[in-house]
Amino acid sequence: MNIALIAHDNKKNDLVQFVTAYKSTLEDHTLFATGTTGLRIQEATKLNIHRFQSGPLGGDQQIGAMIAENQMDMIIFFRDPLTAQPHEPDVTALVRLCDVYAIPLATNMGTAEILIHGLERGDLKWRTIIHEKQGKENGE
Structure with a gap:
């Protein structure tokens, strides 16, 4: 699965800790992140992460484009609701x-943990079925 990891500045440490805790689950998937967040996660975990621009420079939009093309399967976005x-x-x-595209989205650690445990159990296999169906429709 393709999983995006995003965090506002005040939440980056939380996301790094979260990814470190669930590294064994996440390392089996293709990871994407916005700029600084991805760098911090890479440095802490040594996971392979495709890094986009930072959020304010268009990274959120780059991930949004992948969603619109049905190329993203889950978003973990630790938002800071107290900072503009x-x-x-x-x-x-x-x-x-x-x-719009029914992509599982966690905006805090509690929801992210539920998604990760669902990922571990195979609850999100329906995303794989969607990709297989699209491949058949496109003649792949």
């Missing part, structure tokens, strides 16, 4: 795209 974000419209658009 200069790119809030991009964040809102990303959340909206997750709703």
Whole structure:
């Protein structure tokens, strides 16, 4: 599965700790992240992560484009609800795209843990079925 990891500045440490705790689960998947968040996670865990631009420079939109193309399967986005974000419209658009395309989205550690445990149990296999169906429709 393709999993995006995003965190606002005040939540980056939390996301690094979360990914470190669930490294054994996440290492079996293709990971994407916005710029600084991805670098911090890579340095702490040595996981292979495709890094996009930082959020304010378009990283959220790059991940949103993958969602619109049905190339993203899960988003873990530790948001900071107490700090104004200069790119809030991009964040809102990303959340909206997750709703439009039925992409599982966690915006805090509690929900992220539920998604990770579901991933471990195989509860998200339906995303694989969608990809297989699309491949057949596209003649792959």
